[in-house]
Amino acid sequence: MRRTMLFLPSNNPNMICNGGLLGADSLIFDLEDAVAPDQKDAARELLKNALGSLNFGKCEIIVRINGLDTPYWEEDLEYILPLKPDMIMPPKVSGGDYIRTLDQKLTELEAKFGIPAGSTRILALLETAQGVENAYEIARASKRMMGLFLGAEDLSADLRCKRTKEGSEILYARGRLVCAARAAGIEVYDTPFTDVQDLDGLEKDAEFAKGLGFSGKACISPAHVDTVNRVFSPTPADIQYAKDVFAVIAEAKRLGKGAISLRGKMIDAPIVQRARLVLEAASEIEGVDYFAETV
Amino acid sequence: MRKLCNSLKEAIEKSGLRDGMTISFHHHLRNGDYVLNMVLEEIAALGIKDLTVNASSLFDCHEPLLGHIENGVVTGLETDYMSSGIGGPISKGVLAKPVVFRSHGARPAQILDGTSHIDVAFVAAPASDPMGNCSGKYGPSACGSLGYAFADAMKADKVVVVTDDLMDYPLTDASITEDYVDYVVKVDAIGNPKGIVSGTTRMPKDPIALKIAELAAQAIDASGLLKDGFSFQTGAGGASLAVADYVKRIMLKRNIKGSFALGGITGYMVDMLEAGCFQAIQDVQCFDLQAVQSIREDPRHMEITAAQYASPKAKSSAASNLDVVVLGATEIDTNFNVNVHTDSNGCIIGGSGGHTDVAEEAKLTVIVAPLSRARMSIVVDKVLTVSTPGSSVDMLVTQYGIAVNPARPDLEAAMKAARLPVKDIRQLRDMAVALNGPAKPYARTSDRVVANVLARDGSLQDVIYQVK
């Protein structure tokens, strides 16, 4: 479950130490934009030592490396891979070749460090017009591909449009990414909301992204985590409906009925699948086994 | 009868101040106060020595006091709080006689019952008439409530009002009235209004502080006390203020009509009053200018004396009617004893203020603190100084969870019922050690006592030793 992915600057000991407590499902330790070029070495070293010794609780660990067009990315991976982060996030992914180059390097380093081949997953950051257009190709470029992540700030610069709160300028990109990711059978995550103070705007933006099909959303401020978690968590009504779905299925089985309906609507495979996802998420969030309750 | 003196010097001379006496000050002008320094300078010039200064609090702006200690003008200090600029040198032993620390409630209790005698009280009054009817609500140095000055004015042998805004007789909305006042002096300025707003009254942005605050608000809610008639106090520290913000959100969402907010008052409490969360504010001290404006203009915002606030000897006090208080700590130990006097090196950086009083009186006392600050664990085996005994503390809220005092199994059950993360306090201590690494035990370097910390009943609660 990845409702929230919180960016943390890799060269800031204070932020790193407390990362596990901020409520985010995933932490993105940033070696790219949050670290000045002359501090890349210090950030890698700090991140390596921190990941090796600190406890981040249940948080998933993602590392945003520097782009493949920079002199830093290979050394980033050399430092970080032995610590087995859950995922690597490459920035400014432009196409399938980019992912294949990264894939190759990961395979090489996995062998070098004795890490099971192919175990390092990739969450590709798409933040250029080219990346958006090649979304489906990128999504299918490697078995390591776990998800697509939209970066709207760089994208709007590339599109030469103004980034707005309403976000109509990124509507196409959002739709395109969701479609490409779902077609390839992987996850898709929305761009962060950049106004730290505007929690109402954040909620609207997150609701909109959820409505489009995004699995979760990145955050650049810890203050945004709770709102985004809430939006991407099943509501009590969602949970009740899902429980009812399994209850009528069980009841139908008992009675030997074929076609099943709930609240006047046929229960088909997509509805069951959706209900399963809702209960899985709710069980994980609340630490309660909702499936047990449906039996 | 003429009370108005031509100079501070004249007032001091007329007061009959002599070697060995005790003079008193109150701290509503906080880190902007000029009066204490001004008075001591005149006293030093008059050649009077061996005085005890009883000030409700001392701030870094009072650093000239250290010079008067060095030259023998001041040989005794009694206070409720001392910021680090004064606390540092005191901890190093510049004063021969140990400082006497009391709480904000115990100070007036002991003044009023005669245990703590004051020969001459100096009242810094932002506005006064020539007969000494004075107020904190008006004038260029307006500070709002004068709550801590009342006991001094009522019991000191002589009372000198020092003002920079002399108003026509009678000042109708007076706090301290002429029947208590012997002399009035007009000076150019009694303080710097900017100093009234001290740095501690700002809302934090630190995500951990906000996390703790949110959890604390949930715990208060889970305690069952957050309902119509609710009364509330928070410290002015960042984390405590943030708790107020979360409590406010809950109150507004559920349309809870509280009774009163208490204590040192910030603009956040005023906002809550205006939003309908409370019917009244009982204010012993204003922490910012928004609070000053409110106490002047809003009749629901009332000034209370320090005795009325929290005296353990009062027939009843606002504190004794209080539901919930949220307070900070520099250390808290596994017996829930709280230290707000000294830092991890044993150096004086604060004092009880009202901490000890409201902690004992309130129905629910919540301590909010991060598990550790810059590698120093906040949860320790034994605090260096007991400021507030653990018997007064109901729970500790950290970013890693809530520890409930074992004396309150009912409260622990309520927290668990609300599915809040309850931990044993020793578990929190162990988590801090795991994060920071094992520390060398604290080694006291001197047996000389530099301060005695008195309990609310006046008995000796703890001592503070000299540091290097």
Add this chain to the structure above:
Amino acid sequence: MDIKREAMAGTLESSDICVTVQPAAEGIRIDLNSTVENYYGDSIRETIGAVLQELGVRNALVSAVDHGALDCTIRARATTAVKRASREEPQK
């Protein structure tokens, strides 16, 4: 590793440590100024010493200003400072 020039890593912020490494004629000297000296001073010097040893540094003058950094941070900053100081040219 040989210390060829003066180099620094870390900051003066809370929970960080600023480590400066300089060439020295003979042996290791560690000067530490820490807010947590009473509790962790020895441990910090030990950690810095261990990093120097692991990196094969025999001669160096280290000065560190600590504001309550955790052990992993001390280790990282000391390592970065040594690596920077062992390069011929300042990093571009």
